[in-house]
Amino acid sequence: MQFTSEQHLGSGVLEREFTLGEIPGTLWTPESAAPAPLILLGHPGGLHRMYPRLAARARQSAAEGFAAATIELPGSGDRPRSAAAEQARADLRRALEAGEPVDDEIVDRLVLPLVEKAVPEWQTTLDALLSLPEIGGPVGYSGGVMAIGIRLAVVEPRISAAVLFAGSFVPRAMFEEARQVTIPLHVLLQWDDEGNDRQQALDLFDAFGSKEKTLHANLGGHTGVPQFAGDAAAQFFTRHLS
């Protein structure tokens, strides 16, 4: 893990960009508390585009005493593109623009290979982050690309709680996998998110095997998660990671 930049954001938060092999990422640490529990910030890809929202989430996490980290997804941002993923993304966009239902087959082509590539990268990143003296356990996963969060929750025992954002397509094959999730879950659903299949999100919530699972549904569209809902997610991590 090579740190390539370092910036004090104020309010006692240190922001460092890093690369880990070919994976670029960002780490935010509270300068006061060490070692800090860690929250992995999931997102749909495109670190630069997502930066304002990620940094806001990281600042809130730091204020609660948590470190936060994110990495660029394979095939997104400045990382090499995959022709197959680009094709699947174009097919998805075409279906959405035409107002057609999205074929399961498109979702499978887009999301399954992404999960296969991204999850081991998150795990490698986790190895590196947990070797830093300023990071301790436990670890939470927070955010989008729900399918990545599900797979991580199943295969990565170092993740002990997750906030999942129900705003992305999940391959049908992964519903069975959702039953194997047993860590405490806090699921955010934007009720009137037009790009999201609400019924699928509810079915998925139902499928999760966790004994503690909470669904918070709110108005406000895909990017309009209310401040109080962000606060509630932060409280969930405080309950489970502190």
Add this chain to the structure above:
Amino acid sequence: MQFTSEQHLGSGVLEREFTLGEIPGTLWTPESAAPAPLILLGHPGGLHRMYPRLAARARQSAAEGFAAATIELPGSGDRPRSAAAEQARADLRRALEAGEPVDDEIVDRLVLPLVEKAVPEWQTTLDALLSLPEIGGPVGYSGGVMAIGIRLAVVEPRISAAVLFAGSFVPRAMFEEARQVTIPLHVLLQWDDEGNDRQQALDLFDAFGSKEKTLHANLGGHTGVPQFAGDAAAQFFTRHLS
């Protein structure tokens, strides 16, 4: 409003039983803060049976600086029974015990007259409570018999926010009424509550006309609302009534 008993619960909470005409009820006030905002505690009827849970909710409200009050429902507890309501209740119980779907007609017979009788009683109680020097505005409604909460939210402008517990049958005719609700809503749904129609609860949440509405779904059965979900509901009132 006649106070018939008075008890200091400790932690600075005063509990007083009252009667208002033929309506018995209980008022909890924080001894520190006056005048306090008020939360009306809804419940399915049977004040004595419900007392432990109501008192726990009232203590939590008092700790946040809120007064809380509840009244016995018409036809419940020690109040005179209605033959028609008893018949409807028996028909409902029979359908549930037989594992049959509950006829809309039974729900209408049970709930619509209850709403017609209970809502004016709540309003009369509100008149009396708001005339006490220790009670100020604003006012919230919290709890069950969702249909009563819906009607109150529509007809009673002094109620400015509501926590609704999705654990009771709501007449189909009231779904249209739900669209007229515009106050901030916080809806609690026990996801695996066998006595509750989950899809109906989701449809009802969808129908509410409020710009701010939040659904919190949790595991734990009808009476198993987790402590953190109660805390979140308390925070909702702190946001809207303080």
